[in-house]
Amino acid sequence: MPPPGGTPPPHPPPDGGWGWVVVGAAFISIGFSYAFPKAVTVFFKEIQLLFNTTYSEIAWISSTMLAVMYAGGLGLAFNLQPALTIIGKYFYKKRPVANGLAMAGSPVFLSTLAPFNQYLFNTYGWKGSFMILGGLLLNCCVAGSLMRPVEPKASTESKNKVGVRETDCSMKKRQKKLSVWEEINKYLDFSLFKHRGFLIYLSGNVIMFLGFFAPVIFLAPYAKDKGIDEYSAAFLLSVMAFVDMFARPTVGLIANSKLIRPRIQYFFSFAVMFTGICHLLCALAEDYTSLVVYAVFFGLGFGSVSSVLFETLMDLVGAQRFSSAVGLVTVVECCPVLLGPPLAGKLVDETGQYKYMYLACGAIVVLASVWLLIGNAANYRLLAREKKKSIHTKESQETEPLKTSQSPSVNIKSGKNEEWKGAEVNSSERETNI
Amino acid sequence: MRALQGLRGPRAPSLPLLLLCFLAALRRSLEHGLSTAAPFKSLPVQEEMMTKYSNLSLESHNISVTAAPFTSLPVQEEMMTKSSNLSLESHSISMTEHSNMPVEKNITLERPSNVELICQFTPSGDLNSVNVTWKKGDKLLEGNYLVNATGGILYTQHRVAVINSKQMGSYSCFFGEKKQQRGTFNLKVPEINGQNKPLITYLGDSVVLTCKCQDCLPLNWTWYGGNGSVQVPIGVPVNDKYVISGKHANETRLKITQLSEDDQGTYLCHAIFELGESEGHVKLVVLSYLVPLKVFCAIAAEVVLLVAAILLFEMYTQKKKKPSDDGKEFEQGEQLKLDDSNGIENSGPRHRKNP
Numbered sequence: 001m002p003p004p005g006g007t008p009p010p011h012p013p014p015d016g017g018w019g020w021v022v023v024g025a026a027f028i029s030i031g032f033s034y035a036f037p038k039a040v041t042v043f044f045k046e047i048q049l050l051f052n053t054t055y056s057e058i059a060w061i062s063s064t065m066l067a068v069m070y071a072g073g074l075g076l077a078f079n080l081q082p083a084l085t086i087i088g089k090y091f092y093k094k095r096p097v098a099n100g101l102a103m104a105g106s107p108v109f110l111s112t113l114a115p116f117n118q119y120l121f122n123t124y125g126w127k128g129s130f131m132i133l134g135g136l137l138l139n140c141c142v143a144g145s146l147m148r149p150v151e152p153k154a155s156t157e158s159k160n161k162v163g164v165r166e167t168d169c170s171m172k173k174r175q176k177k178l179s180v181w182e183e184i185n186k187y188l189d190f191s192l193f194k195h196r197g198f199l200i201y202l203s204g205n206v207i208m209f210l211g212f213f214a215p216v217i218f219l220a221p222y223a224k225d226k227g228i229d230e231y232s233a234a235f236l237l238s239v240m241a242f243v244d245m246f247a248r249p250t251v252g253l254i255a256n257s258k259l260i261r262p263r264i265q266y267f268f269s270f271a272v273m274f275t276g277i278c279h280l281l282c283a284l285a286e287d288y289t290s291l292v293v294y295a296v297f298f299g300l301g302f303g304s305v306s307s308v309l310f311e312t313l314m315d316l317v318g319a320q321r322f323s324s325a326v327g328l329v330t331v332v333e334c335c336p337v338l339l340g341p342p343l344a345g346k347l348v349d350e351t352g353q354y355k356y357m358y359l360a361c362g363a364i365v366v367l368a369s370v371w372l373l374i375g376n377a378a379n380y381r382l383l384a385r386e387k388k389k390s391i392h393t394k395e396s397q398e399t400e401p402l403k404t405s406q407s408p409s410v411n412i413k414s415g416k417n418e419e420w421k422g423a424e425v426n427s428s429e430r431e432t433n434i
Numbered sequence: 435m436r437a438l439q440g441l442r443g444p445r446a447p448s449l450p451l452l453l454l455c456f457l458a459a460l461r462r463s464l465e466h467g468l469s470t471a472a473p474f475k476s477l478p479v480q481e482e483m484m485t486k487y488s489n490l491s492l493e494s495h496n497i498s499v500t501a502a503p504f505t506s507l508p509v510q511e512e513m514m515t516k517s518s519n520l521s522l523e524s525h526s527i528s529m530t531e532h533s534n535m536p537v538e539k540n541i542t543l544e545r546p547s548n549v550e551l552i553c554q555f556t557p558s559g560d561l562n563s564v565n566v567t568w569k570k571g572d573k574l575l576e577g578n579y580l581v582n583a584t585g586g587i588l589y590t591q592h593r594v595a596v597i598n599s600k601q602m603g604s605y606s607c608f609f610g611e612k613k614q615q616r617g618t619f620n621l622k623v624p625e626i627n628g629q630n631k632p633l634i635t636y637l638g639d640s641v642v643l644t645c646k647c648q649d650c651l652p653l654n655w656t657w658y659g660g661n662g663s664v665q666v667p668i669g670v671p672v673n674d675k676y677v678i679s680g681k682h683a684n685e686t687r688l689k690i691t692q693l694s695e696d697d698q699g700t701y702l703c704h705a706i707f708e709l710g711e712s713e714g715h716v717k718l719v720v721l722s723y724l725v726p727l728k729v730f731c732a733i734a735a736e737v738v739l740l741v742a743a744i745l746l747f748e749m750y751t752q753k754k755k756k757p758s759d760d761g762k763e764f765e766q767g768e769q770l771k772l773d774d775s776n777g778i779e780n781s782g783p784r785h786r787k788n789p
Binding site: 134135136 | 633635636721727730733734737740741744745
C-alpha cells in the first residue's frame, strides 16, 4: 500500500455547511483559471497588430508575451489545484454535486468575460484593460481566503486521545531519515504510476483530449465555411457555453444518485462516447439549424465530461493522493491538448474540408470511450476481488489486537476510527462504497 | 487644307466649328428623328472640341457619316492618341418598365480612362415611342450617345473620356417621358479606409494612425488634424513629433509621439488621385493613467475589504470554539493519564479540574 506521504490522518468530510461556501470559492477559482486565458488570447491578437505597426522588432514582443503567458499560467495553475483538492476534503457523499457546481464556473466566467473584455478594450485600450483584469483576478484571493482547512471535530473524547497517540507515532516515523526518492514522493506521488485505475484514467484521457478540443476551436470557421455569417457563427459558441453552464451541475446531481455513483466510471465513459458521436454526426450537418442542434448536444456532452472529469479521478485515487494525481494528470494531458488542434488544422488543410476533421476527432473520442469502458470494467472486477480478499485477511487479523488493549473504552472507539481509516484506505482504491 | 490648318492654333476658326456642330446635330437627328439642340453651347470651346474629337475618333468605326476629313489633322491625331491610349471600361445596367427602385451602379475610377455607360431598357409597349435622355447631375447632355434597339430591348450607350475631376460625378439615363425610368452611374474615386473604432491611448505614449486603400495607388497622401472644424495640415514643419511613412503606396502611416491631451480628436488622411481626392478618418482618444487606475484601486479596495471581513469572521468563530476546546483537551489529558496508569497505584497528587 503506497504511503500517504506523511500527511495527518484524514478527518471525516463535513459534506455540507461551510463546504458549500468552499464550493462557491472553487467556482470563482476554476472560473478564472479556465476562462481567463481564453479571454485574454483575443487581446493578444490585437496587441500583436498594434506592435507590428509601431515597432519592427517582433522577437522580443513574442518572447515577452510568452513569458507573460507562462507567468500567468503558473499563477492560474496554483489557483486551480487547491480549488479541486479542497472539494475532496470537504465532500464525500455529495462530492459529485460539489464538483459539478464548481466546474460550472468555467462556462459562466467565459460567457461573461468575452463581451466584458470587448467593452474594456473599447473604453480603456489594452493597457487599461489589463490593469483592470489584473485587479479582478485579485478576487481569487477572496476565494482563497474562504478555503478554510477542514477542522477536526472535537465531538467525542476518544477521537482526540487517538489523535494524540497518532501524533506520537508519526513523530517517531518522521525522525527516521527519508531518501531522496521518498522526499520527492511526498510532494509528487510518482507511485501513482503503479496504480491501475490511475493508469487507465490517464491513458484514456490522453487519447480523448487529442480529439476533444479541436471541434470547439474550429466550430466558428466551419460555420463560416458553410456560408454562415460571423455573428451567427459566434452565436453557436454562445449556445454551447450556455448549455454547458446548466449541464455541469445537473450532471453532477445525476452522478451523485445512488444508481450512478457506484458506476461512475461507466458514466464517464458513456459521456465521452456521447461527445464522440456528436462529433461524428456533426460531419453530416449542412445548414445552420443542424449546427445549432450540434452545438446544443456538444454543450451537453462537454459539460457532462468536464463535470465528472475530476470526480472520477478522485474516485479512483482517493482524496489523499488527489492533489498529486491531478498535478500529474494535467502535466501529461497538456501534450495531447497542445498537439490536437494543430494536427486537426493540418488535416483540414490537407483534405480541404472540415468534415474529415470532425470524423477523425469523433473516431478518436469514441475510441477513448471504448478503452475507458473496457479498462474500468476490468478494474471494477479486479477491485471487487481484492476487496473480498482483504475482508478475509482483516477478519483473521482483528481477533488479535483486542487482547492487548489497555482500556476497553478506548479500544471500542479506536476501533471505529480505524474502521473509518480502513474504509478510507480501501476506498482509496475504490471510493464508491455507499 | 488651309482652312483646317488653323485649328492648330488657340484661336478657333468658325467654319470648321459650324461644320462640326451641323454634323453632330445631323447625326443625332438621324438617330432620334428629332431636330435638336443648339449648335452653340455653354461649354468652353476647347473642351467641346476635345470631347467631340475623341468621340469622333471612336465612332469613326461605327458610323460612316462623319469624321473622315478630320482624322488627318495632327491636332486631332494628338487628341485621338491621347484618348485611345486610355483604357476602356464598360459598365451596364438594365431596367424594366415596372421597376420601382431607381437602379444605381457605383464605378470606382483611379486613373483617367474612357468609360462606356450602357443602359438597357425593356419596355412593355412600343420601342420606338420611348424617349431616351442622358443627364450629368441635373444637366442634360447633348449628343455623344447612341441608341440601339434589338430584340425588343432598347440599348443606349454613352461614352465619357474621364481625364480629370470635372468628368466625375453622376450620369443618369432616362427612358420615357411621362413615367421616367432612371438608371444612374456614379463615377467616384476609390474610398479610403481609416479606422472605425476610436484608438485609445495614454499620455506620453506613441501611436500609429494608418489609412489604407484596398486596390488603388494614390499619387500622394496628406494628413490633417485638429479639433472641430479647423483642419491643420500635419507634417508640414517636419519635426520629431510627427513622422509620416508608408511601407507601400496604398497605405500611409502617421506616427505621433509624446501624446498629450491636445492631440485628441479626429485625424483625416487625404489621398490625391488624378481624378480627385478622397479621405478617411481616424479618431484618437488620449486618456490619463488615472482613469483605469481608479477602477483598479476600487477593485483592490473591495478585495481587501472582503478578505479582511472573512478573516475577522473566521477569528470570531474560532474564538467562540476555543474556550470550550481547551477545557475538553485538559479533561482528556487527565483521562489519558489515569488510563495509562491503569492497574498501577497513583502516588502523585491528583489534579482534577472541576468543570
